[in-house]
Amino acid sequence: MIGVYIHFPWCLRKCPYCDFTSYATRQDDVPHEAFAGAVIRELERRLLAGDWTGSKLTVFVGGGTPSLWRPEALGRVLARLRELGELVEVTVECNPSSLDADGATRLAAAGVGRLSVGVQSLEARHLAFLGRLHDGPGALGALVAARAAALRVSADLIAGMPGQTPAELERDIDAVVEAGVEHLSVYTLTIEPGTPFGDLQRRRLLAAPSDDHLADLYEAARAALASRGFEHYEVSNWGRHCLHNRVYWEGGQYLGLGPGAFGFHRTTGGGVRYRNTLDPARYLSPSPPDDWRENLSAADLVNEGVLLGLRLREGIDLAALGARHGLDAIAPRARAVERLCREGLLEREGTRLRIPEERWLLADRVIRELFVIGQGSNRGP
């Protein structure tokens, strides 16, 4: 399975916590067809560098706000991709403020099967804090419109707004489940440098959510979703698995198309990761440059396999991960594994390791301790 990620870099307004590659614009100013043409050009250019034809492809259109993109223009890109491989999952990220019944129907007609809707919260004061353009009823209306168009639906929620209570998060979860979502992601609010929230934090006018606050909210989400039968299959994700994200978590290859998109492919003894130019105007030019590119050693890929795989319920098979990259992944981590197992932060079954679900909040610490620097690696965690 190969992932195809398409980054749509425009939004109606920039949210104050956002550090994604996204630029505020009016929907009328989006170059719908020119962008589709540039994505198809990039796809064809990258195909020359590797043989992706005949693969099973998962497609994820993220952003930015891809629901601003005219569905027929996106449909041209999907049609070209369909000539190259079987599209086993096509997901488009949507904002409630730009998704209605007509849009959902046209996305379905263009070949989209799944929408990931940025609900974030249904509480007016939290949506206002986050600078979102929609309100709670609008978000639920977008979910219902997507279901009515026979699309599979995932919802994103954010945990950690000032004063947010576990009961509020549970109410949000209840309401979106009631609206028919089959998948939920709950992300914790992070404050990134260089954003308006980052500036407020630097001036001590805004504090990051405390660990205790986040832990209370996370436990509430875990309990609420377990009682509604949603499988907690990854640290932040519940429900019917997102195949595209599994490509990343399992160390698979992916094409990144569009401004700021990352791509990755394996090479003999390692891999290459690139990021496209961040500038939409340059991206639309006939031969846009890569913004950045790095070579990854086999040891880097083992570290990444640990980092991403331990976020999954099933964890990782360390022996298989090492064998895949021609390295011994077990010996350099043996002492850390012993220690983490003793502390109850890891479970071991043969060469398989997993973090017990009730310790997932500590996943970053566990993963940090399992990073091995110096085994031919050129990067730290």
Ligand code: SF4
């Ligand atoms: S809608 Fe999403 S991508 Fe756009 S500015 Fe807000 S958080 Fe960022």
